[in-house]
Amino acid sequence: MTTERDAAGGGAQRRAPAGAAVLREDVTDAIRAxxxxxxxxxxxxxxxMEGIARRAxxxxxxxxxxxxxKLPLVLxxxxxxxxxxxxxxDTGTLHGDVREVLEVAARALGHPVAAQIVPDLLAEAARSPEMAEALRSALRGTYGGIAEAVVRQAVARGELAPTTDPGLALDLLAGPLYWHVSVMRAPLPPPTLDHLARATTAALTTS
Structure with a gap:
């Protein structure tokens, strides 16, 4: 069996080992992009799928x-x-860590591509249990891990009680930020980020 013809217009074919099609990594990368x-x-x-192939x-x-x-592809x-x-x-303070998470996350959510993709996938998740579960798992794994690290470091420094719930930290970090950037489509200038960081830090220290 021959290797896949990766260009839409065809191309030279080569013999694949063991009779199986060779999936070229550069083609896979082009499809993902x-x-x-x-x-x-x-x-x-x-x-x-046709539009994806044409663009790639x-x-x-x-x-x-x-x-x-397209569903397993997007998943x-x-x-x-x-x-x-x-x-x-790891700035050395809870406020500093919270401020940095908010700033980097706001920049990521505000990226033109993310600003289009994230709300669209969340809307699709309301109709697709598979999409909903994939998003939950991915977001929990990524942002949940960051929230746990922020809490763990703050507990070690004596800024938070050992019983502080990382899930609450994640809610306080992600909820207002997503509302502001992705729902309201409002900018987050440094003074607003500072205010949000202070409010989040105060909520965590008094919980």
């Missing part, structure tokens, strides 16, 4: 060879959407 672009431009509802410059077979439909990319490159802060 095309999915992000399609989600941002047309949304999940209007996105199609590959044949439809190359897409279907990897994912049977495969959800962790990357959720992660957003957020680091675990």
């Amino acid at each position: 095309a999915v992000f672009a399609e989600l941002a431009e047309v949304g999940y509802g209007r996105m199609s 410059g590959v044949g439809k077979a190359a897409v279907y060879r990897r994912w049977r439909s 495969d990319l959800v962790p990357a959407v959720a992660a957003g490159g957020l680091p675990v802060p």
